[in-house]
Amino acid sequence: MVARVAGVFDEKLTEAIANSKILVVGAGGIGCEILKNLVLTGFPYIEIIDLDTIDVSNLNRQFLFHKEHVGKSKAQVAKDSALSFNPSVNIIAHHDSVISNDYGVNYFKQFNMVMNALDNRVARNHVNRMCLAANIPLIETGTAGYAGQVELIQKGQTQCYECQPKAPQKSFPGCTIRNTPSEPIHCIVWAKHLFNQLFGEEDPDQDVSPDTADPEAAGDAGASALRTEGTEAGNVERKSTRAWASETNYDPEKLFSKLFGDDIRYLLSMENLWKKRRPPTPLTWNNLPGKGNPTAQHSGLPDQRVWSMHECAQVFGDSCKALQADLKNRPEGDHLVWDKDEKSAMDFVTACANIRAHIFNIPLKSRFEIKSMAGNIIPAIATANAIVAGLAVLRAQNLLKGETRACTSVYLRPKVNHRGQLFVPEKTLTAPNPKCYVCASKPEVALACNLKQLTLKDLNAAFKDGLNMQAPDAVVEGKGLVVLSSEPGETDHNNEKTLEEIGLNDGSALVVDDFLQNYEVRVILQQKDEEKSWRLVTDPDIPMPGPKEEKPANGSNGADEPKPGPSCSKEDSDSDMEIIEEDDTGEPAPKPPKRRKVGMNNEIVDLC
Amino acid sequence: MVENNGVELSEAEAEQYDRQIRLWGLESQKRIRSSKVLIIGLSGLGAEIAKNIILSGVKSVCLLDNEKLKETDLHSQFLAPSDKIGENRAETSLQRARALNPMVEVTAETKAVEALPDSYFGTFDVVCATGLKQEQLERINNICRDKTNKFLCGDVWGMFGYMFADLFDHEYSEEIVQHKAVKRGPDDSEKNARETVTINVKRRAIYVPLQNALSADWTKPELRSRLRRGDPSYFVMKILLRFRDEYNRNPDPAKRKSDTEILLRMRDELVKELNLPVGFVSDAILTDVFGIVAGAAAVVGGVIGQEVVKAVSQREPPHNNMFFFNPVKCVGFVELYGQ
Numbered sequence: 001m002v003a004r005v006a007g008v009f010d011e012k013l014t015e016a017i018a019n020s021k022i023l024v025v026g027a028g029g030i031g032c033e034i035l036k037n038l039v040l041t042g043f044p045y046i047e048i049i050d051l052d053t054i055d056v057s058n059l060n061r062q063f064l065f066h067k068e069h070v071g072k073s074k075a076q077v078a079k080d081s082a083l084s085f086n087p088s089v090n091i092i093a094h095h096d097s098v099i100s101n102d103y104g105v106n107y108f109k110q111f112n113m114v115m116n117a118l119d120n121r122v123a124r125n126h127v128n129r130m131c132l133a134a135n136i137p138l139i140e141t142g143t144a145g146y147a148g149q150v151e152l153i154q155k156g157q158t159q160c161y162e163c164q165p166k167a168p169q170k171s172f173p174g175c176t177i178r179n180t181p182s183e184p185i186h187c188i189v190w191a192k193h194l195f196n197q198l199f200g201e202e203d204p205d206q207d208v209s210p211d212t213a214d215p216e217a218a219g220d221a222g223a224s225a226l227r228t229e230g231t232e233a234g235n236v237e238r239k240s241t242r243a244w245a246s247e248t249n250y251d252p253e254k255l256f257s258k259l260f261g262d263d264i265r266y267l268l269s270m271e272n273l274w275k276k277r278r279p280p281t282p283l284t285w286n287n288l289p290g291k292g293n294p295t296a297q298h299s300g301l302p303d304q305r306v307w308s309m310h311e312c313a314q315v316f317g318d319s320c321k322a323l324q325a326d327l328k329n330r331p332e333g334d335h336l337v338w339d340k341d342e343k344s345a346m347d348f349v350t351a352c353a354n355i356r357a358h359i360f361n362i363p364l365k366s367r368f369e370i371k372s373m374a375g376n377i378i379p380a381i382a383t384a385n386a387i388v389a390g391l392a393v394l395r396a397q398n399l400l401k402g403e404t405r406a407c408t409s410v411y412l413r414p415k416v417n418h419r420g421q422l423f424v425p426e427k428t429l430t431a432p433n434p435k436c437y438v439c440a441s442k443p444e445v446a447l448a449c450n451l452k453q454l455t456l457k458d459l460n461a462a463f464k465d466g467l468n469m470q471a472p473d474a475v476v477e478g479k480g481l482v483v484l485s486s487e488p489g490e491t492d493h494n495n496e497k498t499l500e501e502i503g504l505n506d507g508s509a510l511v512v513d514d515f516l517q518n519y520e521v522r523v524i525l526q527q528k529d530e531e532k533s534w535r536l537v538t539d540p541d542i543p544m545p546g547p548k549e550e551k552p553a554n555g556s557n558g559a560d561e562p563k564p565g566p567s568c569s570k571e572d573s574d575s576d577m578e579i580i581e582e583d584d585t586g587e588p589a590p591k592p593p594k595r596r597k598v599g600m601n602n603e604i605v606d607l608c
Numbered sequence: 609m610v611e612n613n614g615v616e617l618s619e620a621e622a623e624q625y626d627r628q629i630r631l632w633g634l635e636s637q638k639r640i641r642s643s644k645v646l647i648i649g650l651s652g653l654g655a656e657i658a659k660n661i662i663l664s665g666v667k668s669v670c671l672l673d674n675e676k677l678k679e680t681d682l683h684s685q686f687l688a689p690s691d692k693i694g695e696n697r698a699e700t701s702l703q704r705a706r707a708l709n710p711m712v713e714v715t716a717e718t719k720a721v722e723a724l725p726d727s728y729f730g731t732f733d734v735v736c737a738t739g740l741k742q743e744q745l746e747r748i749n750n751i752c753r754d755k756t757n758k759f760l761c762g763d764v765w766g767m768f769g770y771m772f773a774d775l776f777d778h779e780y781s782e783e784i785v786q787h788k789a790v791k792r793g794p795d796d797s798e799k800n801a802r803e804t805v806t807i808n809v810k811r812r813a814i815y816v817p818l819q820n821a822l823s824a825d826w827t828k829p830e831l832r833s834r835l836r837r838g839d840p841s842y843f844v845m846k847i848l849l850r851f852r853d854e855y856n857r858n859p860d861p862a863k864r865k866s867d868t869e870i871l872l873r874m875r876d877e878l879v880k881e882l883n884l885p886v887g888f889v890s891d892a893i894l895t896d897v898f899g900i901v902a903g904a905a906a907v908v909g910g911v912i913g914q915e916v917v918k919a920v921s922q923r924e925p926p927h928n929n930m931f932f933f934n935p936v937k938c939v940g941f942v943e944l945y946g947q
């Protein structure tokens with residue numbers, strides 16, 4: 001099948017399109033639009049991969065899907081709808097994760113190019129590596145609200161997706177969450193942790209009880225006076241929160257009294273914390289503000305009304321009971337996964353976050369707002385996706401004509417810049433970062449850690465979460481000693497040993513590789529006594545992701561995803577993109593270009 | 609302009625429009641939901657505009673077209689099934705257009721623009737015209753002005769496209785995000801204790817009619833200085849509108865060679881007429897103006913769709929008054945003409 005009508009394109013492009021094979025990764029907002037454009041233009045062979053199913057909140061922009069398709073495979077329905085536009089195109093749909101052994105380097109090599117329409121960093125990083133390994137061009141796209149971007153990634157000619165370290169996701173110190181919250185988000189994070197402690201996967205890093213190891217509280221005599229069960233690790237309870245809640249049969253009043261009464265009184269006893277802060281006010285179940293008050297006049301969506309404390313407590317009780325019932329119906333040892341679209345899970349977090357906010361004199365939020373923050377929802381509209389997908393397919397046409405150098409990045413701005421530009425192209429391709437630990441000819445990165453404490457298990461996590469590998473193998477350079485193996489069980493017996501114990505020291509080099517990604521990197525260990533976990537070091541000036549990051553979000557379909565690492569949660573949007581701003585003065589862009597988070601940031605007025 | 613009728617959104621609407629309500633707010637969504645839009649010309653560009661506007665959740669969309677579906681339409685017109693060649697473009701688009709969003713009332717009108725009385729166009733809050741001759745565009749624009757309704761028009765030729773908007777006297781609110789330091793305790797100086805505050809600012813924009821924009825006087829120094837930017841898009845639009853007026857059609861992919869010659873001749877005439885630098889409007893930009901390329905229709909249809917949303921929701925500054933997409937540089941920009 002050639003472009004349907006001769007004469008629309010010149011002969012060269014017509015022929016290049018007729019002989020092309022394209023892989024589209026993602027059938028969401030941008031993916032649907034890209035697929036439509038490709039099919040209409042007459043691209044004869046397209047494969048599309050997406051592991052998601054259709055949700056009703058997709059329908060305002062993912063126009064290949066209709067109400068009757070909710071719950072079905074995005075890739076399959078997108079294929080069926082797109083075929084109706086041009087039945088002679090060959091489309092192969094995969095309802096699958098692109099991160100799979102089924103899609104290795106040879107699979108990628110069969111395509112002329114890959115077009116990314118993804119919504120998360122993990123998959124973007126992975127496809128980036130696959131395209132570098134297969135040496136085929138990748139057109140990377142993303143939108144966030146009104147903004148968006150299209151960029152070409154071509155090995156050796158442009159930056160790769162990982163050339164510039166991404167800003168780590170916002171994290172909050174444990175003691176802020178557990179002891180001294182000052183913003184609504186701190187209470188929301190706490191409430192999500194509480195959900196996991198009570199109903200979800202218990203994670204020791206998500207403790208919700210007062211943290212007596214808070215350095216600020218040092219020297220507080222009152223702390224130990226009130227309770228005796230405090231442990232040296234700083235956790236007040238030996239018993240897990242889950243076990244305790246279970247013993248009380250998830251009695252809402254008892255849970256409430258402990259979480260919002262006793263624990264708060266305990267925090268008050270840590271007097272040092274409140275010398276310069278407004279102290280919290282414990283709450284009592286039977287005496288909550290708002291009881292008996294008529295519901296205030298409200299004109300927005302029902303979810304946009306802020307609940308009174310009395311209502312919060314009722315929702316807390318009801319959602320606890322519902323979640324407990326849900327948990328009970330599951331096999332022993334199974335747990336719930338927090339999902340913003342599950343009514344009780346969302347109710348629970350809204351109620352708990354607001355009760356805690358009230359206690360700490362922090363502004364309350366509506367369920368609607370808390371859903372955005374807890375679910376990390378990035379708004380998405382049809383028009384921005386249409387524009388970005390249109391630009392992406394025009395860039396694909398440039399590439400097929402051999403005009404690689406013309407394929408500079410293009411940014412869709414939320415508002416025009418001072419030159420009146422709404423779509424802003426870069427003047428030239430952005431050269432690769434020679435120090436990139438992914439696309440450099442000899443990738444290298446330093447790992448700062450305390451060799452006396454970091455175990456091999458931690459090291460494996462560092463490679464997966466920090467270097468975004470799927471199944472790392474590591475050998476000691478020059479010695480051939482296998483430190484980590486992706487073969488199940490092969491090095492598990494060493495899991496708890498520290499790096500020092502297996503003979504690694506400051507300056508030791510490891511050769512770490514991921515077979516699927518066809519990616520190998522040299523990792524140099526740096527001894528840092530003060531490092532509690534690990535930290536990647538490429539350039540001392542650039543902060544790199546470490547492991548202790550707070551994710552405000554877990555995507556609703558997280559269960560199907562490869563396990564997200566700390567630096568890479570699945571986000572509910574068509575993007576977690578960052579925008580590289582073109583230099584507004586028209587001068588050549590400074591290197592490295594300034595990266596900014598997409599958003600309404602061009603109009604931010606700073607009052608501080 | 610569109611009045612908020614005060615009726616609350618249903619739960620189904622709140623669910624389906626959730627991701628956009630989180631961007632432009634509930635009030636905007638209510639305004640969108642009470643607006644009636646007319647889309648003229650169901651080429652690939654018209655289909656893109658219709659898709660975006662129907663998805664946004666307006667009250668009603670009328671598709672107006674008296675043309676028959678042609679084979680050339682198929683490489684961008686995804687609302688019309690490919691086996692309906694020869695049938696009316698608006699009517700064949702109805703079924704798929706309705707399926708995009710069953711909450712929107714979608715109708716078709718198959719009469720020619722010339723056959724419809726002025727009063728017909730006055731019944732819509734927004735008229736969005738594509739594929740018309742300049743005289744027809746100006747007629748409808750003036751009807752909209754009399755009724756103080758919003759008028760937009762645009763076209764895509766090949767990979768090139770433009771949009772014009774006359775929102776008459778347009779009031780809107782603009783959201784400005786401010787960062788404010790907040791203190792929690794008496795001596796709390798935590799840097800992190802910041803809050804974002806959004807302020808809504810009311811603004812007003814005055815527009816000019818299409819005939820002013822299309823007859824911009826290039827002898828004036830303020831316009832002359834724009835030539836330094838080096839973008840010929842305005843002139844490319846002029847040439848293509850003239851081609852349509854003169855030959856009663858768009859450049860035809862099947863006559864690529866002979867039509868290119870005509871376009872280059874018309875280019876030379878315009879360059880002379882406006883005393884433009886030789887070579888300012890390159891041959892290259894006039895070679896990719898055949899048919900409607902799907903990617904370009906998506907881009908320009910996306911911009912027009914968003915401007916319709918801004919116009920009816922009275923939120924965020926709309927473009928005043930022309931937008932151009934220059935595919936050679938992949939740049940999209942806004943310029944004011946005729947004021």
Ligand SMILES: [Zn+2]
Binds near residue numbers: 160436437
């Ligand atoms: Zn790189």
